[in-house]
Amino acid sequence: MAGRGISAHSVCGAIRDDIVSGTLPPGSRLVEELLARRYGVSRVPVREALRVLETEGFVTSRRHVGACVAEPTEREAADLLDVRALLEPLGAARAAQRRTEAHLKVLRGLVRLGRERARLGQLSDLRSLDGWFHETLAGASGSPGLAALLTQLRRKADWMYPPEPPARAVGTWDEHGALVDAVTRGDAARARAVVSARLERSLAAYRPRRAAVSSLKPSAHTGRGRI
CATH class of the missing domain: 1.20.120.530 (GntR ligand-binding domain-like)
Structure with missing residues (x-):
């Protein structure tokens, strides 16, 4: 994905696909600047996409850390x-x-x-x-x-x-x-x-993917890595 004028909807779909596939693993920090560079867009559609993904449960915001891929229990x-x-x-x-x-x-x-x-x-x-x-x-x-x-x-x-x-x-x-x-x-x-x-x-x-699902108690760590 590259170029200007790409909608937040398209960016949202791209980030969601990378989360679902495990390319962006649970707990990963989602840094706007790095995501914008990754998908070839400005930070504005990335910011909007992260808000949507947070309402869907794929992204969570952590104090002092920012947006991260959620870790469902x-x-x-x-x-x-x-x-x-x-x-x-x-x-x-x-x-x-x-x-x-x-x-x-x-x-x-x-x-x-x-x-x-x-x-x-x-x-x-x-x-x-x-x-x-x-x-x-x-x-x-x-x-x-x-x-x-x-x-x-x-x-x-x-x-x-x-x-x-x-x-x-x-x-x-x-x-x-x-x-x-x-x-x-x-x-x-x-x-x-x-x-x-x-x-x-x-x-x-069905058995949950271990990579996507944590224990019953949510993890307190700040993320497994950066994209």
């Missing part, structure tokens, strides 16, 4: 899964009731691509395809507030928990296909049940 990671288990089935049910033909076209296309990549073992694109699928499904709920919350929950789950093993890729996209079938039919109960079953299966196997 194990309890916070577990709570995140509980909230997802409540809201994702609701979002799927709403999507079945409110989706448009445009939503269905995108969802079907993503399932087709995801299944193809998974069965051919071409796994490098699946994470972005999965994110696109879930954002489209959330948008199909017809509730901007719910869609934004579901997207934020998914991003934080990607940060706190490792992705599913490659062996599960085909099954994951088959589940996505079953969900799209239910949404296409307008079957809210079935859509809710498909998502609930998927979450129950996957959540039982």
